[in-house]
Amino acid sequence: MPTNTKRWVLASRPEGKPKLENFRLEDVTLPDPGEHEILIRTEFHSVDPGMRGRLSGDSYTAALPVGETIDSAMVGIVEASNNEKFRIGDRVTGGFGWVSHALSNGRGVQILSPEIYHGRLRPSAAIGVLGIPGLTSYFGLLDLGKPKESDTVLISSAAGPVGATVGQIARMKGCKVVGIAGSKAKCDYLRGLGFDATINYHEAGDMRATMKNVCPEGVDVYFDNVGGAMLDAAILNMKEHGRIVVSGQVSEYNRGPDELVGIRNVTRFITHRLRMEGLVVFDYFKGFRDAQAAMAAWIHSGQLQYTEDISEGIEGSAAAFVGLFEGENLGRRLIKVS
Incomplete structure (x- = not known):
């Protein structure tokens, strides 16, 4: 059956520091997954200061259009799957933005291996220290x-x-x-x-x-x-x-x-x-896996530490982003969605 979901969109282009009124939280209904599609429930999404440039104009990628979902990385759980590469219950990461659920054909979605993400290395690190x-x-x-x-x-x-x-x-x-x-x-x-x-x-x-x-x-x-x-x-x-x-x-x-x-x-x-x-x-995409393996080993050995600044609830995503430019966060700022 269709899934009721929430997403944050760009309501207007910021001038100077971003404000809450530059963002809008919308209710959206997603259809059932189609052929080769999966439904992902977001556990965490990031809020990124580097996203600021795209809200006003072109950056290293094109400007985000007004009315479009705010970009970010996310970690989530596959809740339904018509794609043989993904099973229900798989924990995955992808770039679906400030959303509570996402539909995907699997392109750009990575399964997080429990062999790596355990102990000191929490799954949320996939969009932080290993992201x-x-x-x-x-x-x-x-x-x-x-x-x-x-x-x-x-x-x-x-x-x-x-x-x-x-x-x-x-x-x-x-x-x-x-x-x-x-x-x-x-x-x-x-x-x-x-x-x-x-x-x-x-x-x-x-x-x-x-x-x-x-x-x-x-x-x-x-x-x-x-x-x-x-x-x-x-x-x-x-x-x-x-x-x-x-x-x-x-x-x-x-x-x-x-x-x-x-x-x-x-x-x-x-x-x-x-x-x-x-x-x-x-530009270093081909080296990502080797770099992630090296950093994961450092984390598990205790040589590399990381800190996450986690806020509860997707309703607070815009406020968490605005707060980045006030120096509020200590470590990687994440939103715990579910």
């Missing part, structure tokens, strides 16, 4: 940052799911790791993960001077999740042949085209032979 945030950390640091033993690695928004994972992997590589975060609680959390030092940017004042004080010999790798003035301060603290990995620009996401800060200290790229490169993690 896009964790993979961004892994490939961004190892492929672009190329950390070497004794390097100093500086990370902005370090208490988020990307930054916290970058810092722990850098520690495994023998680096000195410094995390920038926005509260004492977040800085304490980072030290608990093994970070060597932290900077609370709300208390730091002159970020250029603070970075120099904490990293007196300079920075070898800056993993940038913030952009803007913080990136400019980091550029002035880079060592010769330093590498800047651009993962996100959260300080710029809510600015209009004429308000973007950008970077000013370009001369430093010449004098210090710096390299700065951004990444879209999907």
Whole structure:
């Protein structure tokens, strides 16, 4: 019989920080699964700051049309199946957005293996530390940052799911790791993960001077999740042949085209032979399984920890997303739908 479901859609394009009125929760009736189709009940869906750009216009993918379901990753349970590849009760992951249920022909849907997802590694990690945030950390640091033993690695928004994972992997590589975060609680959390030092940017004042004080010999790798003035301060603290990995620009996401800060200290790229490169993690798709296997082993051995910030109920999805831009979350922000 048809399934009553809920979904969040884009009601209007945000100007500046997103607001609740930019989103609308709708009731939808899904038909019974057709030939080769499956019905998935969502357990968790993510809320992602990187989605902000698509709400206003084209990003690394096309702008989300007004009235369309908000994109995100999800973990769910197969409740009905006409597809021989999936059985009722299979736990799966896919990109169906802020929905309580989804119909799919199975394309892009992955079954989560109980052999991997057990103990320390919860199924929700498939859309966190083993999903896009964790993979961004892994490939961004190892492929672009190329950390070497004794390097100093500086990370902005370090208490988020990307930054916290970058810092722990850098520690495994023998680096000195410094995390920038926005509260004492977040800085304490980072030290608990093994970070060597932290900077609370709300208390730091002159970020250029603070970075120099904490990293007196300079920075070898800056993993940038913030952009803007913080990136400019980091550029002035880079060592010769330093590498800047651009993962996100959260300080710029809510600015209009004429308000973007950008970077000013370009001369430093010449004098210090710096390299700065951004990444879209999907470019590394062929390496996802190997990276996930490596990180899963680190989690099971206790070398890599992850934190999830979970809100109950799909009704709170929009508020959870808006809260990302107020610095509310600690770790990967998820919605527990069922």
